[in-house]
Amino acid sequence: MAGFQALIKDCVTGKDGESYDVGRVLWVVGALSFLGLSIYAAFKSHTFDPLSFGTGYGGILGGGGAGIGMKAKTEPDA
Numbered sequence: 001m002a003g004f005q006a007l008i009k010d011c012v013t014g015k016d017g018e019s020y021d022v023g024r025v026l027w028v029v030g031a032l033s034f035l036g037l038s039i040y041a042a043f044k045s046h047t048f049d050p051l052s053f054g055t056g057y058g059g060i061l062g063g064g065g066a067g068i069g070m071k072a073k074t075e076p077d078a
Contacts, residue, residue, distance in 0.1 A: 023071060027064035034060055 010017065012024045034057060042048040 021068075021071070023064070023067045027060070027067070031057070031060055031064075 008028075012020055012028055014021050038048070038053055
């Protein structure tokens with residue numbers, strides 16, 4: 001479990017590994033809520049469109065990656 005917690009912390013913190021990056025945290029929250037709502041819709045209405053899911057999830061990942069890439073120049077070195 002400690003390895004998983006370290007992985008999550010590495011995903012949501014900046015280069016120094018201690019300061020949380022708002023953009024990364026919101027990216028993770030958005031991705032988890034997108035997955036949760038998709039699973040909920042699949043179980044409640046029994047309809048699931050994988051093409052729409054893939055397009056939406058790709059947009060979330062692409063936008064998050066672009067935001068992190070643009071902000072990378074402003075982070076202090078570890």
